[in-house]
Amino acid sequence: MTQQTTPPVVEMTGISVEFPPVKALDGVDLHLRPGEIHALMGENGAGKSTLIKALTGIHSPTEGTIRVDGVERRFTGPADARAHGVSTVYQEVNLCGNLTVAENIMLGAEPRRLGGLHWRAMRRQAATHLERMGLSIDPASSLGSHSLAVQQLVAICRATVGDCKVLILDEPTSSLDTDEVAHLFTVMRALRDDGVAILFVSHFLDQVYEVSDRMTVLRNGRLVGEFITADLPTHELVQHMIGRSMDVLEAAEHVVERAGRPAGTTPLLQAVGLGRKGSVQPFDLELYEGEVVGLAGLLGSGRTELARLLTGADRADAGQTRMAGKPARLRTPRAAMDLGIAYTSEDRKGEGVVDGLTVRENIVLGLQARRGWMRPLPRKQVDELVASYIEQLGIRPADPEALLRNLSGGNQQKVLLARWLATAPRLLVLDEPTRGIDVGAKAEIQKLVADLAADGMSVVFISAELEEVLRISHRIAVLRDRRKVAEIDGGGATMDQVVDLIAGGGAA
Amino acid sequence: MTNLLRHHLFWPVAALVALLVANTVASPGFLAITVRDGHLFGAPIDILRTTAPLLLVALGMTLVIATRGIDLSVGAVVAVSGAVALSHIASSPNPDSPVTVLTAIGLALALCLVLGVWNGFLVSVLGIQPIIATLILMTAGRGVAMLITGGMITTVNSAPFKVLGSGFWLGLPVAAVLAFGVFAVVAFVVRRTALGMLLEATGINPAASRLSGVRSKTLTWTVYAAAGLFAGLAGLLISADTMAADANNAGLFIELDAILAVVIGGTALSGGKFNLSGTLVGALVIATLERTVTVVGISPLVTPLFMALVVIAVTLLQSPRMRERLTAATRRPVATTPPEPQSAARPDSTEVKAR
Amino acid sequence: MTTSAPARAPRALKIPTRLDRRYLPVVGTFVVLALMLVVGGSRYENFVSPAVISNLFINNAHLIVLAVGMTFVILTGGIDLSVGSVLALSTVVTAALLQAGWPPAVVIPLAVGAGTVIGLAHGVMVHYFQVQPFVATLAGMFFARGLCFVIAPESIAIDEASFVSLATWVQIFGGWRMSSGVLIALIVVGAGFLVLHFTRFGRTVYAVGGGEQSALLMGLPVARTKVLAYVVSGTCAGLGGLLFAMYSQSGYSLTGVAMELDAIAAVVIGGTLLTGGTGFVLGSVLGVLVLGLIQTIITFEGTLSSWWTKIVIGVLLLIFVAVQRVLSLRKT
Amino acid sequence: ASDAGGEPAAGGETSGGADDGVITLGFSQVGAESGWRAANTKSIQDTLTVDNGFELKFSDAQQKQENQIQAIRSYITQGVDVIAFSPVVETGWDAVLQEAKSAGIPVILTDRAVDSSDETLYESFIGSDFVKEGEMAGEWVVEQYDGEGYQAVELQGTTGAAPAIDRKEGFESAIEGSDVEIIDSQTGNFTRAEGKTVMEGFLNKHDDIDLVFAHNDDMGLGAIEAIEAAGMTPGEDIKIVTIDAVKDGMQALVDGKINYIVECNPLLGPDLAEIAQKVVAGEEVEKRIVVKDEAFDQAAAEEALPTREY
Ligand SMILES: Nc1ncnc2c1ncn2[C@@H]1O[C@H](COP(=O)(O)OP(=O)(O)OP(=O)(O)O)[C@@H](O)[C@H]1O
Numbered sequence A: 001m002t003q004q005t006t007p008p009v010v011e012m013t014g015i016s017v018e019f020p021p022v023k024a025l026d027g028v029d030l031h032l033r034p035g036e037i038h039a040l041m042g043e044n045g046a047g048k049s050t051l052i053k054a055l056t057g058i059h060s061p062t063e064g065t066i067r068v069d070g071v072e073r074r075f076t077g078p079a080d081a082r083a084h085g086v087s088t089v090y091q092e093v094n095l096c097g098n099l100t101v102a103e104n105i106m107l108g109a110e111p112r113r114l115g116g117l118h119w120r121a122m123r124r125q126a127a128t129h130l131e132r133m134g135l136s137i138d139p140a141s142s143l144g145s146h147s148l149a150v151q152q153l154v155a156i157c158r159a160t161v162g163d164c165k166v167l168i169l170d171e172p173t174s175s176l177d178t179d180e181v182a183h184l185f186t187v188m189r190a191l192r193d194d195g196v197a198i199l200f201v202s203h204f205l206d207q208v209y210e211v212s213d214r215m216t217v218l219r220n221g222r223l224v225g226e227f228i229t230a231d232l233p234t235h236e237l238v239q240h241m242i243g244r245s246m247d248v249l250e251a252a253e254h255v256v257e258r259a260g261r262p263a264g265t266t267p268l269l270q271a272v273g274l275g276r277k278g279s280v281q282p283f284d285l286e287l288y289e290g291e292v293v294g295l296a297g298l299l300g301s302g303r304t305e306l307a308r309l310l311t312g313a314d315r316a317d318a319g320q321t322r323m324a325g326k327p328a329r330l331r332t333p334r335a336a337m338d339l340g341i342a343y344t345s346e347d348r349k350g351e352g353v354v355d356g357l358t359v360r361e362n363i364v365l366g367l368q369a370r371r372g373w374m375r376p377l378p379r380k381q382v383d384e385l386v387a388s389y390i391e392q393l394g395i396r397p398a399d400p401e402a403l404l405r406n407l408s409g410g411n412q413q414k415v416l417l418a419r420w421l422a423t424a425p426r427l428l429v430l431d432e433p434t435r436g437i438d439v440g441a442k443a444e445i446q447k448l449v450a451d452l453a454a455d456g457m458s459v460v461f462i463s464a465e466l467e468e469v470l471r472i473s474h475r476i477a478v479l480r481d482r483r484k485v486a487e488i489d490g491g492g493a494t495m496d497q498v499v500d501l502i503a504g505g506g507a508a
Numbered sequence B: 001m002t003n004l005l006r007h008h009l010f011w012p013v014a015a016l017v018a019l020l021v022a023n024t025v026a027s028p029g030f031l032a033i034t035v036r037d038g039h040l041f042g043a044p045i046d047i048l049r050t051t052a053p054l055l056l057v058a059l060g061m062t063l064v065i066a067t068r069g070i071d072l073s074v075g076a077v078v079a080v081s082g083a084v085a086l087s088h089i090a091s092s093p094n095p096d097s098p099v100t101v102l103t104a105i106g107l108a109l110a111l112c113l114v115l116g117v118w119n120g121f122l123v124s125v126l127g128i129q130p131i132i133a134t135l136i137l138m139t140a141g142r143g144v145a146m147l148i149t150g151g152m153i154t155t156v157n158s159a160p161f162k163v164l165g166s167g168f169w170l171g172l173p174v175a176a177v178l179a180f181g182v183f184a185v186v187a188f189v190v191r192r193t194a195l196g197m198l199l200e201a202t203g204i205n206p207a208a209s210r211l212s213g214v215r216s217k218t219l220t221w222t223v224y225a226a227a228g229l230f231a232g233l234a235g236l237l238i239s240a241d242t243m244a245a246d247a248n249n250a251g252l253f254i255e256l257d258a259i260l261a262v263v264i265g266g267t268a269l270s271g272g273k274f275n276l277s278g279t280l281v282g283a284l285v286i287a288t289l290e291r292t293v294t295v296v297g298i299s300p301l302v303t304p305l306f307m308a309l310v311v312i313a314v315t316l317l318q319s320p321r322m323r324e325r326l327t328a329a330t331r332r333p334v335a336t337t338p339p340e341p342q343s344a345a346r347p348d349s350t351e352v353k354a355r
Numbered sequence C: 001m002t003t004s005a006p007a008r009a010p011r012a013l014k015i016p017t018r019l020d021r022r023y024l025p026v027v028g029t030f031v032v033l034a035l036m037l038v039v040g041g042s043r044y045e046n047f048v049s050p051a052v053i054s055n056l057f058i059n060n061a062h063l064i065v066l067a068v069g070m071t072f073v074i075l076t077g078g079i080d081l082s083v084g085s086v087l088a089l090s091t092v093v094t095a096a097l098l099q100a101g102w103p104p105a106v107v108i109p110l111a112v113g114a115g116t117v118i119g120l121a122h123g124v125m126v127h128y129f130q131v132q133p134f135v136a137t138l139a140g141m142f143f144a145r146g147l148c149f150v151i152a153p154e155s156i157a158i159d160e161a162s163f164v165s166l167a168t169w170v171q172i173f174g175g176w177r178m179s180s181g182v183l184i185a186l187i188v189v190g191a192g193f194l195v196l197h198f199t200r201f202g203r204t205v206y207a208v209g210g211g212e213q214s215a216l217l218m219g220l221p222v223a224r225t226k227v228l229a230y231v232v233s234g235t236c237a238g239l240g241g242l243l244f245a246m247y248s249q250s251g252y253s254l255t256g257v258a259m260e261l262d263a264i265a266a267v268v269i270g271g272t273l274l275t276g277g278t279g280f281v282l283g284s285v286l287g288v289l290v291l292g293l294i295q296t297i298i299t300f301e302g303t304l305s306s307w308w309t310k311i312v313i314g315v316l317l318l319i320f321v322a323v324q325r326v327l328s329l330r331k332t
Numbered sequence D: 001a002s003d004a005g006g007e008p009a010a011g012g013e014t015s016g017g018a019d020d021g022v023i024t025l026g027f028s029q030v031g032a033e034s035g036w037r038a039a040n041t042k043s044i045q046d047t048l049t050v051d052n053g054f055e056l057k058f059s060d061a062q063q064k065q066e067n068q069i070q071a072i073r074s075y076i077t078q079g080v081d082v083i084a085f086s087p088v089v090e091t092g093w094d095a096v097l098q099e100a101k102s103a104g105i106p107v108i109l110t111d112r113a114v115d116s117s118d119e120t121l122y123e124s125f126i127g128s129d130f131v132k133e134g135e136m137a138g139e140w141v142v143e144q145y146d147g148e149g150y151q152a153v154e155l156q157g158t159t160g161a162a163p164a165i166d167r168k169e170g171f172e173s174a175i176e177g178s179d180v181e182i183i184d185s186q187t188g189n190f191t192r193a194e195g196k197t198v199m200e201g202f203l204n205k206h207d208d209i210d211l212v213f214a215h216n217d218d219m220g221l222g223a224i225e226a227i228e229a230a231g232m233t234p235g236e237d238i239k240i241v242t243i244d245a246v247k248d249g250m251q252a253l254v255d256g257k258i259n260y261i262v263e264c265n266p267l268l269g270p271d272l273a274e275i276a277q278k279v280v281a282g283e284e285v286e287k288r289i290v291v292k293d294e295a296f297d298q299a300a301a302e303e304a305l306p307t308r309e310y
């Protein structure tokens, strides 16, 4: 479309992929040129991940051609793709938690000595890669012991090992916070300048604008077009992606009415000195009805751990909790649920989805579990409930009988949200609920959270995206080094203020 | 045609039909059912009766497998059940009284339930891996059964008890009526309540289920208890069949048969989605296969080889890979099927296509 | 988050001060084993003697080899139920061919190779046809047992001179004895350890067990690894059969019934998770020794009736598993 | 009596030797796979008591040769006076028997023989002759029914087990030349339940079975159930011949449901005690002591049943 300075290193034309009866991709083109960062944009379920998987040989396209370096190819799988210089970080973290960080980075390109693995060199090289990504973790530690964000960074490290001509990053930033993202972008730019072609998927528009040179937009499995980033204003991009204008987004801007809570009411949930050894330091926290409390902090600051203590996912070993003034013991998730507390884990794959069940079953799971097995929900009621959430959250495909594992990442997240909303909780703890969710849906979810709060629900909201936290929280608790360090009013808080607190008074 | 081929019960049923055909060829009167002494008689009826204990054990096994577990101890539980019941009857002064028999049955079932609960305790509370947890009882259970019978085969004469094994009810074998009845009730309960879904959720993703408020531990506990109870019932049927409690041989290797039945029926051992109707067909296939060996006249020397070949054939035909091939072949002309190596690397086809 | 310069320093200092959590189950098994030896030693005379410990290895050499192979398969998240039968097949092949006058140099590779071929068939069924490992290897179990009967239903004594001299080779130092079987088993253990920890294949075995799909997306050779794991197990079963044939100097079609359960139990007691991805060959060896020790205790106990034998085995197994479990939980 | 071999002075104090008048005997049993075996074990345990001058060390090998070898090794280490065992398999004992020999411990085999080229490795074998048992059964059948064109089915023991192989061989050789014909043969694994299922299969398949030869009583008893369920009369419509003569079988014989039983005597305790005493005293013993197995028809069974011990 524009000046053809360099020939594309990857050229996909007329790609179609079918999952009968769904046609996930329909005649899509993609051109990746060396030395560019190319964003792949589209709503949840638009077909971004599928396109990537078609390239790397996981799905076989029914139509279309793929050329790499001008040669027509069909890769037999990720190994083959990698051997031809195409490295990929897939959407869900796909590493082996049982292996060490070093192995996860180096396996496949491991240094050898006397025909066997050279462990020391492996750790050393892995450390170099980690360092480049700004990660200071022990390469000999096991990957599973690290948080999801760290794992995501490790996955990126792995992709950059060896000589890669093409680097594909499917939503690499979804669980990273600003510092990590900045670091990642530095690395990406460095690679680009070395002539690597980078394909980048993200639902964060500002990130896309910050880092990408060119973008390809998909909608419903079809190609909308290829654009030069600098020439495409945000609202046009959104319009291309969702096929509507962006008033939804604007609506979300003013959703939260930050009316102060009436003085003297008892908190819905009150934690006093709650803590757990090796997890979060004892903290106090009060949550009131109709209030959204945001948790802010750096990666690894302990937000998730705090949330888990509040919801019985982990058992606290210090402190008390009171629910509506009465002492309450949150020993198991079930006990918390019976008190009306719901928790969506940040680890969608590991602790969220039951991927072998259908959308319908996943949505009713929480509600049904609470009713007990002997009182099945009437089928009619289930169908209505499921249909209403599919509609309300825009879950796609809108088929209650679809297996959850066949849904796109963002849609799986919506299903999880529906599962918890269906239980009509009094306190909803959302850990990264908008991870991997497209702009439109994200705005919907923010609006939903605000509406729920307005109806009297109490919400704890965790997000790696600070603006989001600022935008919808009445109050913000700030964590640093697994300790609650401050609590500020959401209404008056500014970004800088919070960033200062997070970083520890600007000391960094 | 394609739909029929793709149905999860297609291959198990096909195997069953093939076996029946083989039997009929070897012995033309095989499928004939006659009425004799006011009840039905014939090879198919025999098969129903011999399926009964296996069906019960496989039923419990299916539920256990759904939660990602496995129960190796069922064979030993079968032995314990028979030993308890028959020892009680044998030691009572009045073996023909229904009270004695009912007490014996009650005692045996209660003990088996306790054994099941024990397994459940090891698995769900102590967190011991199911295969090892149940291996403990698999070894010790037979010892307990032998302790009860003193290592001898305990035989009794008790008309009410004999009914369980060789009695007839409405022309059908009591054992079969009982087993298929229990099976139907359990299948109904599991599928009509939310139990099935909760079990599947526990089996597929225990962590997610826990966070969703599913009482996974209680469920796990329950299925092992149920497996114990059903195995106990099977033990009663087996001992009533010969009116003897053989602590060494009763239910020997029935756990393998049961697991095989579950798998032939299309339930994955990795847990999650389960399929009770498949288990039913699987149990029938195995019972028929055993009968086939005799009727077709396979020499004992090659019997294991023959069994192996049948199992290999059924599982290969039923394998996701073969199904894919077959459905692909029926769906579209060969020319457009994707090139060979591509589908080999399809990561999500492991289970998606399995059902 | 930190600058790179100071990041280096602490890393260099990161000598594992605490025990890595992954080793806990193995250490647990080891501690229990040691405890059992101490308890046994105080209870029975001559219990902790070189002779008893040497015998522990000599009697279980074949099981050690089976457990090594089984460890590979279980690490990939699979299971191999056929090893007992394959072991029997290997003994029968060895005995029958030696009886027919074939030279050991030909017979030995053939017997081991039979296991390899069956293992390969398992691997192909499991990977390419996606038959569940439990079923594929169960079929293999019937198959191998069936072949045994077809070859020779009755037991065959081995009296071929060079084979017998190989089988009866014993080295004695002090009270310790080392048979050729034990030597081979130890070599297999060493090889298993090296392969698992110092080759790409070995690490891929762990990766596949940690998550097959992840391993695939990481671009690792999943297919080859899975198939090879079954080949390793089959080969080990074949070799185990050879060791058993050396140990018993005969071949018999009913050998090794339910031995697969012993092998699996040993592996699991040794700290390997059946879900795959975690475990160590050395743990499996400890597992075998635990089982052997249980048997030794039974013989030392002297007069247990048949049923009490079974019950005591069950109870000892329970104690081992429970104590190991508690030990490995405690330290987390 | 027990200081020798490569073993360093192994536990002489536990055994006490024969000099104190008590004989320490280590016995390794195959397992406890059947009622017959249980009776065998009981006979040994009841005979080799302290009162009779024995200290019995007993172990159950759970049908595993390796356990049995281990047990024997352990008896050697413990320095018992005599080792006795019923081998799981016939072959593969040379090495361990050699060890016992060089430790100076005499070995007695019971129930099953070993297949060894070196007969000096054991002192004596006490047991039944399985081939003979099969022959006795076959001879009776020929004697009774030859000339009537009998069609027989055979319920075999566990495939590969020595008694199954030998009994089959004996029976077949005995009926050779007669017009009794084995039309079908299948394994029932020595158990009632499988005996019953296999018999059901035979009945489905053949309309004209005249005789069942079962390798043990249990399978025969299972066959009776199947025959009755098919509406026929066992012992009349279909004749039944079995081996073992356990109590249940004898009862069935008395009831006329079985026609003939060849005994396989499990009560080896007294013989074993006697031989062990002789061996320890250094007396010569016979290399092979075949226990006298009787055979019972209905009349004989009626007589024997009341005093039957097992
Ligand atoms: N294995 C599969 N089987 C059936 N349908 C599938 C499968 N994989 C993807 N799909 C469908 O293909 C469509 C495209 O999914 P894809 O994962 O490519 O979306 P995406 O653009 O990556 O979305 P997200 O932003 O949520 O990650 C979706 O409708 C999804 O349901």
Ligand SMILES: Nc1ncnc2c1ncn2[C@@H]1O[C@H](COP(=O)(O)OP(=O)(O)OP(=O)(O)O)[C@@H](O)[C@H]1O
Pocket: A135, A136, A137, A146, A147, A148, A149, A150, A175, A297, A298, A299, A300, A301, A302, A303, A304, A305, A306, A346, A464, C001
């Ligand atoms: N950069 C890092 N270096 C080392 N360890 C880290 C890092 N980031 C996170 N961790 C680990 O993550 C754990 C805290 O994770 P937790 O999930 O509670 O944090 P969080 O605030 O929810 O952050 P996020 O969810 O974004 O990862 C800590 O145990 C810490 O060891």
Ligand SMILES: [Mg+2]
Pocket: A048, A049, A050, A091, A170, A408, A409, A410
């Ligand atoms: Mg995606």
Ligand SMILES: [Mg+2]
Pocket: A303, A304, A305, A346, A431
């Ligand atoms: Mg978090």
